[in-house]
Amino acid sequence: MIRVAIVAARIDPASLLAEVTSAGTGATTLFLGTVRDVNEGRPVTGIEYSAYTEMAHEELERIAQEAHARWDGVRIAVEHRVGVLTLQEVSVAIAVAHARRAPALDAQRYVIEQLKQRVPIWKCEHYLDGDRQWVDPSAHNVMALPDV
Amino acid sequence: MIRVAIVAARIDPASLLAEVTSAGTGATTLFLGTVRDVNEGRPVTGIEYSAYTEMAHEELERIAQEAHARWDGVRIAVEHRVGVLTLQEVSVAIAVAHARRAPALDAQRYVIEQLKQRVPIWKCEHYLDGDRQWVDPSAHNVMALPDV
Amino acid sequence: MTQLQVLLFATYADAFGASAVTVTVPDAATVEDVLAALRVLPGGATLPARPVVAIDRRYSRGGSVAVRAGQEIALIPPVAGG
């Protein structure tokens, strides 16, 4: 069982957990990404997530399929939110269930790591001082916006 | 922030998640152990968890403190249930929050692996045929009960 | 010559001031031809040396990959989901 989605509405982690759990489930893992109040020392008021929605969905689906092929029997549900999120809101939720704990833990980590590397989603941080910047994790810092 | 407990009542995973999340949280992980319907090919109707309660609590606390020392800033809540659980009920919940995902994932795995090895809790599986057996994971099988 | 639409996101969309631009390339064009056409547009000078390109919603490997009309071509800035 695999379901992935790019969503505009608030993510409900409990519903993802319920979705992956079955009678044969012995271990369930959940990963939540949330908007935190400070990044690189600057107070953040919110993050705007934007996506190449169609490709993001397909790439997420490919990642989940890879995990499913590698850890037989894992049940996976992933939702990534887009739009403006305020502090502590959930940006991504990954729920994985399996009969045993090792595949549930391994697949969880695989999905979040691959998602971070491959899924075409971007985030623009909004700061307390009114400034905003696109985040570039590949550069371990943020890229200043051009003056447009 | 660390909280561990051995509980007799139903575990509420959402409350553990809420408990570990703070304004600085960027990643939260949840691990749930649940009672599954089949073990070693035998249909299971329920599991009775029993604990050396005081030591189980202290050992869980030590494990959480070790994780806290190793991954600075992790916030951890762990509950392990005892008593008779029916299918799909949650036996253990581990919630971990951190500013970044690696410590949240690493600490989650550390706590569940150490818990499985060290915390004095035992489970007796109840089977569809009325039989019951203590589970011995160290022997990769179950130990037959003596005729008492 | 062929006209191709290129989708732009995040910093690239900001740089070009658009979420998609149309470029004119030779009939047997490659990804490299598309990038060369983009670089001469306003904002195109800010593109990195080897931007990541997706064709039909899959990552494309290398500048010598052929492109043709009807394909969905996109430039992918460094991703930051999660």
Add this chain to the structure above:
Amino acid sequence: MTQLQVLLFATYADAFGASAVTVTVPDAATVEDVLAALRVLPGGATLPARPVVAIDRRYSRGGSVAVRAGQEIALIPPVAGG
């Protein structure tokens, strides 16, 4: 001689038919002395060669560790939490 109470759980509790038993050991006793006293009780023959022992709620290392009255001594069968 000293009397010590030993807590028993799971398979060990089933084997001895009790969740705690009292053993009599020499005054300067060790974990090994406690185990020897347990083995001669009804059900004691089923104990493994080196059962895990906890003293005051911490795992004890080795049979030569000293025990004394007032300590909380427990035999710990293979654990199976989670």
